[in-house]
Amino acid sequence: MTARPLPSATDLTRAQYDGRACVWCGKPLWRNAVSAGIARGKIGAVVLDIVVYACPLCAEGHDPQTPRR
Ligand SMILES: [Zn+2]
Numbered sequence: 001m002t003a004r005p006l007p008s009a010t011d012l013t014r015a016q017y018d019g020r021a022c023v024w025c026g027k028p029l030w031r032n033a034v035s036a037g038i039a040r041g042k043i044g045a046v047v048l049d050i051v052v053y054a055c056p057l058c059a060e061g062h063d064p065q066t067p068r069r
Contacts, residue, residue, distance in 0.1 A: 004061065009041025009048040016052060023052040034059035 006023060015021035021028050023036050036054040041047075 004058075006037055006039045006052060009039040009050055010043060011041075012039060012050075012052065017048075017050055019051070019053045022055040022058055024054055024058040027055055029053055029055060032056045 004024065009017070012023065013021060013026065015028070016023050016026065019029070019033070022033075023039065032055070033053040034056055036052045036059060038049055039052045040049045
C-alpha cells in the first residue's frame with residue numbers, strides 16, 4: 001500500500017473503473033494486480049466509489065516511467 005493519492009473516480013477511464021487497468025499508469029492489468037484502495041467520486045447524487053487496482057510497480061511506489069533494475 002502506498003501513500004500515493006488515488007485519482008477521483010470521475011477521472012478514471014472505463015478500464016480503470018472496471019479494474020482492468022492500473023489506476024496510476026493506465027497499463028492493462030493481466031496478472032498481479034494489487035488492490036490500490038477506493039477511488040471516490042460522485043456525479044450528482046450517484047456515488048461512484050469503486051475499488052481500483054494497480055500494477056505491482058505502481059503499488060510499490062515506483063515511477064512507471066523508470067526502468068526497473
Ligand atoms: Zn501502474
